[in-house]
Amino acid sequence: MSGKPKLHYFNGRGRMEPIRWLLAVAEVEFEEQFIVTMADLDKLREDGFLLFQQVPMVEIDGMKLVQTRAILNYIAEKYNLCGKDIKQRAIITMYSEGILELGEMIMDLPYRYPGAEEKQKKVILEKVTGRYFPVFEKVLKDHGEDFLVGNQLSRADVYLLEVILTTEELKADILSNFPLLKAFKARISSIPTIKKFLQPGSPRKPAADEKSIAEVKEFLAEMRQREAAGP
Template sequence: MSTYKLTYFDVRGRGEVIRLVFAQAQVEYEDVRILPAEWDSSKTDRSRFPMGCCPVMDLDGMTMMQSMVIARHLARKFGLAGNDEKEMTMIDMMSDLCTDMLNEMFELIFEKDAKRKEDMTTAFAKKSETYMSVFTGWLEKNGDDKGFLVGNTVTLADLALFNLLEQLSTKHADILTKNPPMQAFLDRVKVEPNVAAWLEKRPKGEMDI
């Protein structure tokens, strides 16, 4: 039996989509959360962090890097990556688009220059409407009655979008207010039994991101 150890910071960030995949698949893993003080002294350990960054996952002696590489590997292994080549491609595309928007949000959060942050905020608000429109269109095309982005069950794409929307809800709640289908999707996935079980026991985390 494979053993999994995920190492990431004590936040949701880029590691949460991986935790959601484990949760949906109901697969046990070691959830190692690094605090800032520990990270300063650990990030130069290339045996643990080959590129000096997180997340990393240890799987049967192999160290994996890059959040979506890890998430996709697990999704394929756990049956959350689609049933055929078309579905797999759609799920990859949707998951990567969620990651793109999430990364833009993080850049905005951590920007220190006030003027640049103001400009980025305006640009992010405008671009977010394009993102939301695309996500809504995919939901509608798959069938509103199904409630998923691809097929009839939860896939990595749904978990990636849920992760994005949940994080937006704490920093840019107005985006969801303006896009009711996205708020409805967030609310629906939140009560999926395995996701709900994870949210119930999930550590609060050091930061609300």
């Protein structure tokens, strides 16, 4: 494949959203092919494009990449968002894995806890303020630079900003006890490529509303029923 990367996923954030973020930060224009029905997903599977029968899938540089971390790693390596040496790469990966872990908890919140969403939301926010954000507040304090690692933007910075903004959708004042993270948010948000991505009309997806959550739940229920039924 030549030209723009092509992203195959549902028309929502999910596991594709950090991929969109990295491409936007790298100033890479991309196209999106949304999966709307089971027939759309079946077509990708039947064509042999989904190695493990799952999305997200990204067509880029002649490859059809699946598995979120593999896609993120490729984009980050290609566009110099992984640090300058092996030690920086290890630390950036360590931070990134923690941030992505938190992001997945938040992503799953509307879908995996029927009848207990508010209780689980409280659990997640307690982890945010007690486990995750204190780590990065200390990292910024100890490091003393504008970025988490070294003195240049890395994928860890991008992921952290994304998860901060997502967490603020759950609790607007979540950064009230984290002044360095609050300053980090303002600083990283002002980077031109990121500032552009945060503007209305960008490929960034909005937070899920009741309608979109219901549609995803219905789609997932149909997919589970078909998988349980077997071939």
